[in-house]
Each structure stands twice: as structure tokens, then as C-alpha cells.
Amino acid sequence: MIRVGVFGAGGRMGATVCAAVLGAPDCELVAAVDPNHTGERVAGTEIDIADSPEALEAAATDVSVDFTVVAGARENLRWCAAHDVHAVVGTTGFTEDDLDELENLFGHSSANAFIAPNFAIGAVLMMRFAEQAAPWFETAEIIELHHDRKVDAPSGTAMRTAHRMAAASRQWAPDPTRDVVAEGARGGLVDGAIRVHSVRMRGMLAHQEVILGATGETLTVRHDSYDRSSFMPGVLLAVRKVAGLPSLTVGLDALLDS
Numbered sequence: 001m002i003r004v005g006v007f008g009a010g011g012r013m014g015a016t017v018c019a020a021v022l023g024a025p026d027c028e029l030v031a032a033v034d035p036n037h038t039g040e041r042v043a044g045t046e047i048d049i050a051d052s053p054e055a056l057e058a059a060a061t062d063v064s065v066d067f068t069v070v071a072g073a074r075e076n077l078r079w080c081a082a083h084d085v086h087a088v089v090g091t092t093g094f095t096e097d098d099l100d101e102l103e104n105l106f107g108h109s110s111a112n113a114f115i116a117p118n119f120a121i122g123a124v125l126m127m128r129f130a131e132q133a134a135p136w137f138e139t140a141e142i143i144e145l146h147h148d149r150k151v152d153a154p155s156g157t158a159m160r161t162a163h164r165m166a167a168a169s170r171q172w173a174p175d176p177t178r179d180v181v182a183e184g185a186r187g188g189l190v191d192g193a194i195r196v197h198s199v200r201m202r203g204m205l206a207h208q209e210v211i212l213g214a215t216g217e218t219l220t221v222r223h224d225s226y227d228r229s230s231f232m233p234g235v236l237l238a239v240r241k242v243a244g245l246p247s248l249t250v251g252l253d254a255l256l257d258s
Contacts, residue, residue, distance in 0.1 A: 139214075141197065
């Protein structure tokens with residue numbers, strides 16, 4: 001039985017993770033942490049939400065799951081590395097310097113960290129399909145659409161998709177734009193190759209569309225998550241496998257290919 005603690009347990013995503021862990025036959029929810037919801041009870045349990053990671057240590061947690069914000073996740077991960085607790089992270093916004101630090105921290109720990117910008121299986125396949133298509137097209141742009149509470153832009157999924165596509169092909173047509181009427185209309189340029197556009201809108205959850213174009217044709221690859229439950233199979237897969245991974249692993253592809 002894998003003993004799981006959840007950071008951000010009082011938020012919508014954290015509550016969904018708690019419910020998924022409670023429904024998994026090989027997992028046990030033993031701790032919940034969220035300074036913004038201290039003292040509240042996790043639905044369907046006798047677990048009160050704590051204000052600090054020490055609750056994970058007291059409950060002998062094997063694996064933590066973190067869906068918070070990047071500033072808090074950095075501190076949570078440092079704590080996990082220092083206390084030998086495996087970490088599964090869906091929080092986005094980590095920089096390359098952050099990843100270098102985490103690789104060093106978990107390299108000196110008996111625990112491992114797994115970070116994924118998106119835990120939906122369909123989103124991972126969408127990224128893979130876009131990467132495979134990239135060498136066959138001359139232009140490509142990404143539109144990512146999220147709920148109006150998402151604070152980072154572009155999304156981690158969009159950035160990872162753009163990096164993978166740019167690495168798959170160096171033959172991208174130049175941008176013909178010479179007169180930008182509204183600043184930012186052409187989106188953000190990633191790796192000098194792929195334009196990314198971010199939409200933040202009420203009524204949406206997590207969506208991404210990759211449009212690739214060549215002479216006389218376009219190809220559109222799109223993924224939509226309509227409910228947070230779409231991320232849970234990937235989260236539980238990571239919880240089950242993180243103990244057998246290297247010190248730091250980024251991206252759900254690593255688990256799908258293993």
C-alpha cells in the first residue's frame with residue numbers, strides 16, 4: 001500500500017487528487033496540506049488539512065502529490081528531498097534553473113521527483129503527434145486555452161510542445177508580419193520557431209490546439225480536458241512508478257514508454 005500525502009489539498013485539483021487516491025485500491029491517503037484551508041476535513045475521511053509539510057512526516061508518507069503554485073511547490077519539493085519523500089508534481093512554471101536545483105537535491109536524496117506539465121494521457125499523445133508532424137510542415141502555431149484562475153502563461157504543456165516541435169525541425173518559414181497593430185497579437189515566440197497564444201476564459205478547463213501548415217494543407221491536433229478527473233489516471237500512474245524512476249523525471253512520456 002502506497003501512503004500518499006497531498007499538497008494543495010483544499011483546492012479543486014487537490015481535492016480531486018484526494019478523491020482519486022481514496023478510490024485507488026493500492027493507495028492510502030494519509031496526509032493533506034494546504035495553508036489556505038487549515039483545519040478543514042478532507043471529504044470522506046477523518047483527515048484534517050494541515051498547514052505544513054510536517055504532517056506528511058508524521059503520517060510516514062511515501063509519496064507526495066503537489067498541485068499548488070510554483071513558489072510553494074519549490075519549497076515543498078525542497079522539503080520532500082530533505083525528508084526522503086517521493087514527489088509527484090503537476091504544478092507548472094518551473095524554470096531550467098529550478099529543474100537543475102531539483103535534480104541536484106533529489107540526486108542527494110533517497111527519494112525521487114516526477115514533474116509533468118500535463119497528466120492527461122490524451123495531452124501527452126497530442127504533444128507526441130505534434131512533434132512527429134513537425135518535420136513535414138513549414139509553419140506551426142499553438143493556441144492554449146485555460147480557465148481564468150491559471151496564473152502562468154503560456155502553459156507548461158504549450159511550452160513543452162513548442163520546445164519538442166522546434167527541436168524536431170529547424171526548417172520553419174519566417175514570420176511575414178511587419179506591422180503589429182495590437183502589441184502581442186502574434187503571441188509569444190518559443191525557440192525562435194513556434195508562436196504560442198494563451199487564452200484565459202471562464203467556462204474552460206484545459207485545452208490546446210496545434211495548427212501546422214504547408215502549401216495547400218493544414219493539420220490540426222487538439223486535446224480537451226473537460227473535467228479534472230481526466231488527469232487522475234496519469235497522477236496515479238506516477239504515484240505508483242515514482243519510486244523506481246531516476247532522481248528527477250520530467251514528462252509523462254517517460255511512464256507511457258516504460
